[in-house]
Amino acid sequence: MALDIPGLIGVIVFYIAILVIGLLAGRKKSSDSNSQFLANRDLGVFVASFTLSATMVGGAYINGTAEEVARRGIIYINAPLCLNLGIVIAAIVIAPKVRKAGYSTIFDPLQSRFGEKMGALLFFNEFFANLFWGAAILGALGSSLSLILDLDVDLCIVISACVAIAYTFFGGLYSVAYTDIIQLIFMAIGLVLAIPFAFTNEAVDISSVKDTWVGTLPTSKIGVYIDMCLLCVFGGIPWQVYYQRVLACRSPSAARTSSLIGTFMATLMLIPPTLIGIAGSAADWNMTSFETSGNLTSDQLAAILPMSVRYLCPTAVSVVGLGAISASVMSSADSLVLATGSVFAKNIYNTLFRPKASDREIVWVLRISILVVGAASTALAIVVHSIFALFVLCTDLMYVAHFPQFVCALWFEGGNTYGSLCGFVVALLLRCLGGEPALKMPVVLKYPMFDETSGEQLFPYKTLAMLCSLGTLVGVSLLTNFIFTRNIIGKKFDIFHCFQEEVTEKDAKDVKMLSNEDEQTDKDKSNTDRPLLDKENGDDETKL
Known part of the structure; x- marks a missing residue:
């Protein structure tokens, strides 16, 4: 397969544009810790809605949706739908509560309720989940771009990661939020544009999947299906990557409204990859320029979205579509490294080790954390090829272990x-x-x-x-x-x-009461003795 020059140029232009926008957005604002963590709590409904939606609509969201539709049918896109339902619940019940409390991260209530060290222990599950999640989506993007553009997989992973890390390092949440707007718009345009061309391609015969595109659910699998639905609904609620946007909103009502709007937008974004997945499953790939010896392999099915955009659409449309796929990955990757770095800088470094650290020091710890997490995710994406399995386990633990802690910390x-x-x-x-x-x-x-x-x-x-x-x-x-x-x-x-604090406070009150009683006794005694002294002095003066 020859190098796809137009596609490569399109991706390069898109990466440069995102990098410039991210750096400019970050430079216009202050660089203190509040700006880096929470954008000075100044996100309006419009920006917050877009950045929330773009964070949810990541590479796994759109690629995974198309893959499941092509592999097993539309009934198996329950994961993103249930994730959106969980965010709706969080928007109504949790978002206004935590924004009103003025937390800096969602681990603040955990440390306040269960202690600083226990809160830090709970952080490591999300840390590894974010690390593996970042590696999984970077690896998926690298494989997709390599498959379509005929570039080295590792090179694609490194360049994509460097772009996302660069503007996040300098601009914090401001850069992430404003680049998310561009990325979400680009995703929507690129994927919607590809739908009619994919369906009208001569290699696509929709009638061939009329009996299979919905999918079937065996009776024996109902328990597993319910378990997965509940996991996605409630396991998706306690993630810092969501509450970083909630806590950055201007008010509790803005946090609730932007969450609901962002979830609605994210749900709409399920439609394009679902339709493209149906078209990809109905395609006879031997009639396209894609080299295949028969049925698609499991790895090729995992890349059904970028393959359909590239081989079932005209060159100009495929260039825009590839940019959309790249945008979906970076919109999640930058959010993951920022969320992880924020919690480490605030709840681990500042709270446990350096309570008196200066604001500038905290900002640099955040930036170093962004580099470390980004580099680790990139390295894992290159070296390890079973990252997604690790991410699944960590996501399970977010539901099984973290969700109960989160609920109890708040209520x-x-x-x-x-x-x-x-x-x-x-x-x-x-x-x-x-x-x-x-x-x-x-x-x-x-x-x-x-x-x-x-x-x-x-x-x-x-x-x-x-x-x-x-x-x-x-x-x-x-x-x-x-x-x-x-x-x-x-x-x-x-x-x-x-319970030591309660004892200390009680003892302090008892000591204070005893001290006040002694002081009052001394005062009364002094007042009692004063007339006697005055009388004695008066008698002496009379004698004189």
Whole structure:
């Protein structure tokens, strides 16, 4: 396959444009930590809606949608639909609450409720999830561009990552937000433009998929399907990458409104890749210039969207479409590295290690974190080829282990470190014992309806693990509150110091009351002795 010169020029022009816009957007604003983290909490509904939607509509969102439609049918695009439903719930219930509280990151309430160290421990699950997610989408983009433009995969990955990291490094959330606007518009134009050409290509016979494009769901798989739906709805709620935009809005009402508008836009963006996926599955690829020996391989099906844009559309349309695919990846990659760097700089470095760090120091820690996370994701995308499996596991843990912690941090005032730690351990244990075929983790705990033949868990065990984690967190917190507040166990055994502050405050009040009583006693005694002294002095003066 020859090098696609027009496509290459189109992608280069797009990358340069995004880089320039990102750098200019960042330079126009201040460079303090509040600007880098939260854009000075000055995002209006328009900008916030676009940056939220662009973050959701990433490479996995549009590429994965087209792949699932082509591979198994439209019924299997439940993941992005359920993710959008979760954001709607968060927009109505959570976004106004956390914006009104004025948090800097979504880990602030976790550290406030469960302690700074426990909050830091909970961060590492999202850290690895973001790391693997970034590597997965960069790897997918590199494979797509390599397949279509006939370029080296590693070169495509490195260049794409460098562009996203560069403007995020200098401009923070301002750069990310304003480039997201351009990227989302570019995605919409490029994908919508490709639809009529893909459907009218002579190689596409829609009648060949009229009985398969919807897909089928075996009865035995209903439990797995429900588990995945619940995972996407509630597992997508506690991510910092979403709340970074919520907390940057001008007001709680703006946070709610922009979330709802952004989710609506993201849902609309499901339509183009779904239609292109149908066209790709109905295509006879031997009638195109794409070199294939028969049915598409699994790797080729994973790239069905860029392949359809490239080989089923005219050159001019495919150039715009490739830019759209690149935009979808960068709009997620920049958000991931910024979200991870923000939490590390604020909740780990500043809170745990350097409480008195200057604003300039925090900004540079953020920038260094962006470089490290970006470089690590890029390296993983190049070296490891099973990144997506790791990302799936971390996403599971966000639902199983992190969601209960997040809910309790916001609404359960009795939560403490003991409950948080026990709930986290239970979630981790139950999830890992259930096994993970993608990582070749053996099934140790066989849940009901376990399929001995395929070795697959058919019971919604991830949801069960989440509920067990939630119940453990609440139960252990209530138990320890009862034990320590009733002095059933001495507070000297409170190793996490969850109740030491209460003791200190009580003791301080008692000391203050005793001090006031002593002071009043001395004052009364002084007032009592004063007349006697005055009388004695008066008698002496009379004698004189």
